[in-house]
Amino acid sequence: MEYVYAAMLIHKAGGKVDEATVKKVLEAAGAKADDARVKALVASLDGVNIDEAIKNATVAPVAAAAPAAAGGEAPKEEKKEEKKEEKKSAEEAAAGLGALFG
Numbered sequence: 001m002e003y004v005y006a007a008m009l010i011h012k013a014g015g016k017v018d019e020a021t022v023k024k025v026l027e028a029a030g031a032k033a034d035d036a037r038v039k040a041l042v043a044s045l046d047g048v049n050i051d052e053a054i055k056n057a058t059v060a061p062v063a064a065a066a067p068a069a070a071g072g073e074a075p076k077e078e079k080k081e082e083k084k085e086e087k088k089s090a091e092e093a094a095a096g097l098g099a100l101f102g
Helices: 002-012 019-028 035-045 050-069 076-101
Strands: none
Touching (some): 002 019, 002 050, 019 035
16 A cells, blocks of 8 residues: 555655655655565556546545435435445445556
8 A cells, every 4th residue: 555655645746656756755654665566556557647546536435425414314225225335436436446556
């Protein structure tokens, strides 16, 4: 997970996500960088719009939480359906992030 966090930090700071930069961030944080994992991360992010991936990953949980925040007690049947929809949305978001781990 620290590899993805390093890439996100570099991207947010406006830097280029490449092997050398990811290694520097990991080492600055006190983690030992595994060259194979760094290469895999950089290769999997090649051509990925990181801003769009983050946007898509964070939209699903927020949208799923909206019905619960509306208030009022829903019948038990509707609650079961909401849980299934939440799980499906979370799985869809995770599937997109799974591409980062190749």
